[in-house]
Amino acid sequence: MKRYRVLVIGAGRMAEAIFAGLLRTQVEYVEGIVVTNRRNAARLVEIEEKYDVTVTHDWREYIGSVDVVLLSVLPQDHRELLTELAPHIRGQLVITVAAGIGLGLLEEMLPANTPVAWVMPNTASRIGESISLYTCGQHVSPAHRRMLEVIVAGIGEAVECTEEQVHNLTAITGSAPAFLYLFTEVLEEVAQEYGVKPEMARKLVVQMLFGSVAMLQQGEEPAKLRDDVTTPGGVTAAGIEVLEKRGFHDILRQTIYATNARAREMMD
Ligand SMILES: NC(=O)C1=CN([C@@H]2O[C@H](COP(=O)(O)OP(=O)(O)OC[C@H]3O[C@@H](n4cnc5c(N)ncnc54)[C@H](OP(=O)(O)O)[C@@H]3O)[C@@H](O)[C@H]2O)C=CC1
Ligand SMILES: O=C(O)[C@@H]1CCC=N1
Numbered sequence: 001m002k003r004y005r006v007l008v009i010g011a012g013r014m015a016e017a018i019f020a021g022l023l024r025t026q027v028e029y030v031e032g033i034v035v036t037n038r039r040n041a042a043r044l045v046e047i048e049e050k051y052d053v054t055v056t057h058d059w060r061e062y063i064g065s066v067d068v069v070l071l072s073v074l075p076q077d078h079r080e081l082l083t084e085l086a087p088h089i090r091g092q093l094v095i096t097v098a099a100g101i102g103l104g105l106l107e108e109m110l111p112a113n114t115p116v117a118w119v120m121p122n123t124a125s126r127i128g129e130s131i132s133l134y135t136c137g138q139h140v141s142p143a144h145r146r147m148l149e150v151i152v153a154g155i156g157e158a159v160e161c162t163e164e165q166v167h168n169l170t171a172i173t174g175s176a177p178a179f180l181y182l183f184t185e186v187l188e189e190v191a192q193e194y195g196v197k198p199e200m201a202r203k204l205v206v207q208m209l210f211g212s213v214a215m216l217q218q219g220e221e222p223a224k225l226r227d228d229v230t231t232p233g234g235v236t237a238a239g240i241e242v243l244e245k246r247g248f249h250d251i252l253r254q255t256i257y258a259t260n261a262r263a264r265e266m267m268d
Helices: 013-025 041-050 075-088 102-109 123-127 142-153 163-193 198-217 222-229 235-245 248-265
Strands: 004-009 030-036 054-056 068-071 093-096 116-120 130-136 156-160
Touching: 004 013, 004 142, 013 030, 013 123, 013 142, 030 041, 041 054, 068 075, 068 142, 075 102, 093 142, 102 116, 102 163, 116 142, 116 163, 123 130, 130 142, 130 163, 142 156, 163 198, 163 248, 198 222, 235 248
Parallel strands: 004 030, 004 068, 030 054, 068 093, 093 116, 130 156
Antiparallel strands: 116 130
């Protein structure tokens, strides 16, 4: 079985979620992981103590011997990094997880024929429950695709999309966990205003979310599930009326559009 050597450039939250996932679920496919960042030395020490990876301040020592280079740096740090990387790329699969980056910039800035891919994960990668989107550049062979699949399978489920779909779904799978956590925070806050203790508020809200998601996972329709809760002439209808009057649909749509628009601006 082919085992891959992976260089992870960037040692932040998403990088950790990804290499931790690979170490947890894909060890049989991974020969070694090297992690680097820009300047936070303490972070590399922390990672080295916690995980079975090699850390380095100089990725140049390793780049010639890896199969995959995974970029987990901010979108705005890509141009500079790609300029530094380009002379060292000789057929390695280069993957970015950055919002808004797309394949074009990678193909344009890296040597001709470099296989590139764009993955949009979310933070549930940390527990192997991401739903990741991915799209492949024009020079990705079946062998590169297998490498990519090892990476995305290490962090949860994954769906191959067009590049345009990854752009448009970034808000919905990448950022929406933050919207859901904000919703959670408000419910907990109000429960506490009613005198419920924080731990109790947490337990109530989390189990409510868990049960609701479990019903969705069984394939039930959200509109039908909503209707089941909304007893005719009952109390939920009063709440839904406020959401509708205050433009909940529109707020959420605008939230998604603004997130995606910001992602597309990242590389302008
Ligand atoms: N957080 C999320 O939910 C998601 C994030 N993403 C994408 O993941 C990427 C990383 O995000 P996140 O982990 O949240 O960000 P963090 O700020 O946590 O991490 C960024 C990392 O990049 C490193 N870095 C920056 N420039 C360089 C460089 N030139 N060479 C080496 N390392 C460098 C930083 O190192 P140092 O600290 O030393 O400066 C840091 O380790 C972003 O592009 C984001 O769009 C995608 C989907 C979801
Ligand atoms: O907020 C961000 O920029 C990243 C990308 C998608 C989710 N988090």
